[in-house]
Amino acid sequence: MLDPALLTPGEARSLFRDGLVTPTSGWSAGWTQANLLALPRDRAYDFLLFAQRNPRPCPVLDVTEPGQVAASIFDGDLRTDLPAYRVYENGEQVAEVPDVTAYWRDDLVCFLIGCSFTFEAALLEAGVPVRHLETRTNVPMYRTNRDCRPAGGLSGPMVVSMRPVPAHLVATAVRVTSRYPAVHGAPVHVGDPGALGVRDLDRPDFGEPVEVRAGEIPVFWACGVTPQAAVMRSRPPFAIGHAPGHMAITDVRDTAYLVP
Amino acid sequence: MLDPALLTPGEARSLFRDGLVTPTSGWSAGWTQANLLALPRDRAYDFLLFAQRNPRPCPVLDVTEPGQVAASIFDGDLRTDLPAYRVYENGEQVAEVPDVTAYWRDDLVCFLIGCSFTFEAALLEAGVPVRHLETRTNVPMYRTNRDCRPAGGLSGPMVVSMRPVPAHLVATAVRVTSRYPAVHGAPVHVGDPGALGVRDLDRPDFGEPVEVRAGEIPVFWACGVTPQAAVMRSRPPFAIGHAPGHMAITDVRDTAYLVP
Numbered sequence: 402m403l404d405p406a407l408l409t410p411g412e413a414r415s416l417f418r419d420g421l422v423t424p425t426s427g428w429s430a431g432w433t434q435a436n437l438l439a440l441p442r443d444r445a446y447d448f449l450l451f452a453q454r455n456p457r458p459c460p461v462l463d464v465t466e467p468g469q470v471a472a473s474i475f476d477g478d479l480r481t482d483l484p485a486y487r488v489y490e491n492g493e494q495v496a497e498v499p500d501v502t503a504y505w506r507d508d509l510v511c512f513l514i515g516c517s518f519t520f521e522a523a524l525l526e527a528g529v530p531v532r533h534l535e536t537r538t539n540v541p542m543y544r545t546n547r548d549c550r551p552a553g554g555l556s557g558p559m560v561v562s563m564r565p566v567p568a569h570l571v572a573t574a575v576r577v578t579s580r581y582p583a584v585h586g587a588p589v590h591v592g593d594p595g596a597l598g599v600r601d602l603d604r605p606d607f608g609e610p611v612e613v614r615a616g617e618i619p620v621f622w623a624c625g626v627t628p629q630a631a632v633m634r635s636r637p638p639f640a641i642g643h644a645p646g647h648m649a650i651t652d653v654r655d656t657a658y659l660v661p
Numbered sequence: 662m663l664d665p666a667l668l669t670p671g672e673a674r675s676l677f678r679d680g681l682v683t684p685t686s687g688w689s690a691g692w693t694q695a696n697l698l699a700l701p702r703d704r705a706y707d708f709l710l711f712a713q714r715n716p717r718p719c720p721v722l723d724v725t726e727p728g729q730v731a732a733s734i735f736d737g738d739l740r741t742d743l744p745a746y747r748v749y750e751n752g753e754q755v756a757e758v759p760d761v762t763a764y765w766r767d768d769l770v771c772f773l774i775g776c777s778f779t780f781e782a783a784l785l786e787a788g789v790p791v792r793h794l795e796t797r798t799n800v801p802m803y804r805t806n807r808d809c810r811p812a813g814g815l816s817g818p819m820v821v822s823m824r825p826v827p828a829h830l831v832a833t834a835v836r837v838t839s840r841y842p843a844v845h846g847a848p849v850h851v852g853d854p855g856a857l858g859v860r861d862l863d864r865p866d867f868g869e870p871v872e873v874r875a876g877e878i879p880v881f882w883a884c885g886v887t888p889q890a891a892v893m894r895s896r897p898p899f900a901i902g903h904a905p906g907h908m909a910i911t912d913v914r915d916t917a918y919l920v921p
Contacts, residue, residue: 446706453709453721461713579921660920661839 406430414482424539424646434648435513436625439641445510447553454550458627460515468507485644492636515584539646541605546598557631565617583658590621607645666690674742684799684906694908695773696885699901705770707813714810718887720775728767745904752896774885775844799906801865806858817891825877843918850881867905
């Protein structure tokens with residue numbers, strides 16, 4: 402197989418549509434990746450307001466019309482072209498599947514939310530190593546003790562992703578990622594997992610653990626799994642999300658979201 | 662009277678509550694100013710989506726719960742503490758008043774949208790003169806030939822504000838304002854008013870004209886009157902906006918919206 406980093410978004414989506422299930426970190430380098438949350442139209446205002454009130458974990462990149470299966474930044478089929486999905490009923494996960502066509506409803510509004518995988522190419526370019534890319538595993542993600550600002554019927558904790566960064570490169574990692582606010586931007590926390598309510602880095606709530614080596618600091622970025630944590634706590638009747646780490650690869654270059 | 666630039670937001674709001682009607686450019690230097698749009702709850706999703714799709718003219722800073730008269734960034738009364746308001750029925754302006762208490766409805770959701778007055782202190786500090794501050798007039802604003810992306814029942818043209826900038830300072834003006842994306846950020850257009858569909862700079866659609874002197878370039882920023890232009894075109898049954906240039910002065914420092 403080709404190096405996944407070199408695949409175009411369309412090529413990557415085609416593989417996922419054909420059934421490949423894999424985390425997408427490192428895929429289609431230079432292209433923006435996105436979290437998915439699909440909610441019935443009558444819950445859409447609550448979520449859009451939740452996102453407005455919590456822009457660090459929930460930077461909205463695109464919103465579909467009800468029932469629409471493509472988006473302006475995603476020229477594919479949102480029901481099939483992500484590697485894996487989670488389906489929720491009343492906040493309980495009822496399925497994890499590679500295709501949600503069977504669960505689709507015509508009143509679903511899809512929200513595409515920025516993903517920190519987008520700035521990983523820029524981190525590598527700046528000389529900041531990314532451990533879960535080296536190990537070819539999913540990024541570790543944690544529920545924190547920080548509650549989001551609620552909106553309508555939605556509330557929940559902020560979820561973060563973690564990357565271990567050598568101490569002398571923490572400032573570089575902050576500087577590089579702060580230029581990508583639409584894909585979570587600068588870290589929300591550097592070091593001291595306990596202050597975030599994260600008890601054991603080796604037991605992430607989503608994704609897989611990575612080693613934090615001597616001389617490395619765990620650095621935490623807000624994560625687009627936060628909407629699904631809100632679904633789990635707030636229990637709307639129905640929702641679909643991507644499986645954490647298994648993202649929508651969009652047709653927008655990462656540089657489109659770069660700020661000066 | 663004190664220099665308006667030195668008033669705290671609370672002091673300025675108190676004067677407006679007591680009946681003072683004035684454009685707010687130059688007031689409470691260092692504090693964020695905001696456009697107001699109040700719509701009934703059943704139109705709120707359409708507008709929030711319109712704003713998400715048109716972030717340059719419509720950067721949302723805060724959204725109230727229905728009927729609420731204060732906001733998290735505005736510790737005053739949104740019905741009385743702006744200098745002037747416009748009231749719309751079916752897209753027609755039916756009143757311009759200094760107080761909208763008589764028009765208030767319990768289902769109104771207030772959207773506070775970033776205003777370019779916020780970055781004028783930074784422009785002055787960088788040595789970029791601001792003509793309408795020198796002349797103590799309202800900023801000139803124009804409807805353009807650029808349509809916003811529609812959302813639900815809302816569509817309309819982008820409105821811009823214009824400041825004449827000496828040619829050698831245009832780059833500085835771009836650089837300074839691009840650091841404030843939440844209050845419209847970098848210009849959307851530099852020079853050539855005709856390309857925006859602006860025929861006569863001396864006849865703005867809102868505010869007052871200013872002189873463009875020899876050696877100066879008209880520089881255009883997206884403007885938070887855009888939501889009211891959408892109301893005028895799309896004709897929702899009811900809406901309230903600020904009178905253009907007569908803004909909500911918030912309790913948030915301008916530096917809170919500064920990006921690196």
